[in-house]
Structure formats: structure tokens, C-alpha cells
Amino acid sequence: MSDNLLSFQQYQQTFTSRIRDPHQQPIPVGVAPERMAVYDEIVFNNLYESVSACFPVARKTVGKRNWLKLVKSFLKDYAADSPLFRKIPQEFITFLQQTNQASPQQRPVYLEALCHYEWIELYLSTLPSITDEAFNIDADGDLAKHKIVFTNAMLLLEYDYAVHKISPKHKPDTKEPTQLLVYRNIDDDIKFIALNPMTFRLLTLCQQESMTAEQALKLLAEELKHPQPALIMQFGLGILEDLRGQGVILGTNAHQHRL
Structure with a gap:
């Protein structure tokens, strides 16, 4: 046998x-x-x-x-x-x-x-979607004060080349550090957003477990040694609100509001 x-x-x-x-x-x-x-x-x-x-x-x-x-x-x-x-x-x-x-x-x-x-x-x-009910999300929550909830179907990506620009007519011969946000919207379409280093850093910080946007922006202003931190705060919160409008940010963690 x-x-x-x-x-x-x-x-x-x-x-x-x-x-x-x-x-x-x-x-x-x-x-x-x-x-x-x-x-x-x-x-x-x-x-x-x-x-x-x-x-x-x-x-x-x-x-x-x-x-x-x-x-x-x-x-x-x-x-x-x-x-x-x-x-x-x-x-x-x-x-x-x-x-x-x-x-x-x-x-x-x-x-x-x-x-x-x-x-x-x-x-x-x-990737599965997450619902407001399942994760206790406040869709209108204060993005500055409370923990931000991002859509489950999103990623922050870093590449040595501008991959979103490559085509048969555009073949790069030099590196170009590139940061991207990619996500699936409510219509199940995949969208890509090119980010500048500051926005990429902000979103990375906001994804951390204990970091609110306000804390992230204060840290970012310190890292940049910006003479007017209030401008960084205003600029960053504007970006986050825009991402909420696009469905990248679902809202804030309503459970943490009560802690």
C-alpha cells in the first residue's frame, strides 16, 4: 500500500x-x-x-x-x-x-x-462595514474632544513612488515618497486620496487608541514648532470634518463621552 x-x-x-x-x-x-x-x-x-x-x-x-x-x-x-x-x-x-x-x-x-x-x-x-448601532457611534460627535471612529474599510499607505500616477505613459525613474488614504465609501466604491505628510501624521495619531484629535493636533504643532498652534488646530479640524463628510470618519465613540 x-x-x-x-x-x-x-x-x-x-x-x-x-x-x-x-x-x-x-x-x-x-x-x-x-x-x-x-x-x-x-x-x-x-x-x-x-x-x-x-x-x-x-x-x-x-x-x-x-x-x-x-x-x-x-x-x-x-x-x-x-x-x-x-x-x-x-x-x-x-x-x-x-x-x-x-x-x-x-x-x-x-x-x-x-x-x-x-x-x-x-x-x-x-472588509466588513461597521454600523453606528454596533459600535455606539455618535455621527455628530465633537471630533476635537472625543475619540474618532474611522470606517473599517480604510488604510493609510506609504510608498517610495507616486504609484497613483504610474501608467504606460508615466514610468518614474526616481523615487517620490507618497502618502495615500484609501477607503470604501457608502456606495462601495474604492477611493484614493493623496495626503501631505502633515495630514498623514495627523490621521496616524488619531488612529491611536488614546489620542483625540485635539491632543494629536497639539502634538503636531509641537513637532512642527509652529508659532501659531491655533492655526494648526483650525486647519486639522477642517480636514477631519471634510473626511467625515466623505465617509472616512463615521463620528466619535459615544461610549467615551460618558467616561
Whole structure:
């Protein structure tokens, strides 16, 4: 019985090795070439379509031939941790993080950041929403005095390149530190907002467990050594109110009002 299992495992390994690398690995004994070709084509095409659908800008920016080589390398060389089809794009990003042997034309230095930026849209679309009732949110709460509640479907992102500007016609050759806010609005549309460093720092501070906006803005004014802290307070609260209007901020924690 163990011999049969070992034989089956050997056959399975030969079969999957062939699918991963059809140009270098032999066809398993007993399998007709035309039938093997069907498996080769189906597996690769499904993988290619799944990856390409999530990264349309990256695919167009590196070009069809280079993108094809990258996906072939992904299939051949990478061992995914998840069998779930919907996680293939995330596995592709891990593949990019772990490998960097391609030429600059095939694998530009900004590609990993660009793919992560594109993948975030898929990731945020899967996050659950939170309701005012479930989290005891005061939609009209004082953003300065009470703990701010952000939508669950939001992230603050930092990249070395201006990923939101990259396209087939705009391929950066120098770094440009970039901060972004990405969120899913009430209509389930994914929106991206470019932030300046001060706003990014403010939102990062406001996400901390014990930090109110007033405390965050006072700290920010100290960090900037601004001669008129009141202006920082006014400017920052205006930004936060604008984000409340866009649905990024849901309100304040009503439970903390009573503490």
C-alpha cells in the first residue's frame, strides 16, 4: 500500500512539475501530449487571468511580453501558502517581494509598490462595514474632544513612488515618497486620496487608541514648532470634518463621552 502511495506521489509530482514548467519538464508516463497540453493551457490561462485582472495598470506598464514572463515565473518558481483562488493576487505580491531576478525592463523598481497599490482595492472590497448601532457611534460627535471612529474599510499607505500616477505613459525613474488614504465609501466604491505628510501624521495619531484629535493636533504643532498652534488646530479640524463628510470618519465613540 505504501509503495502504491509513493508511486502516486511521484506521478503527482511529475504531473505538477510539468504544469509549472512545460518547456523543461517531461510529460508523465502514460499521458498523451495533446491531453497534457490541455492541462498546461487551462492552468496557466486561469492563473494569468486572475493575476492580470487585479493588476491592469502594472500589466500595461511593463508590457504584454514582460508581464507574460513574470506570470510564468510565478507559476514555475513560487510555492503559494493558500489554495484559495481569490488569494492569488496577494500571493503574487509576496512572489514579487521574495524574488528580484528579472531585468529592469521586465521588473521595474516600482512594480512591487504599484501592484500593492492595485491589490488594496480588492482587499478593501472584502472588509466588513461597521454600523453606528454596533459600535455606539455618535455621527455628530465633537471630533476635537472625543475619540474618532474611522470606517473599517480604510488604510493609510506609504510608498517610495507616486504609484497613483504610474501608467504606460508615466514610468518614474526616481523615487517620490507618497502618502495615500484609501477607503470604501457608502456606495462601495474604492477611493484614493493623496495626503501631505502633515495630514498623514495627523490621521496616524488619531488612529491611536488614546489620542483625540485635539491632543494629536497639539502634538503636531509641537513637532512642527509652529508659532501659531491655533492655526494648526483650525486647519486639522477642517480636514477631519471634510473626511467625515466623505465617509472616512463615521463620528466619535459615544461610549467615551460618558467616561
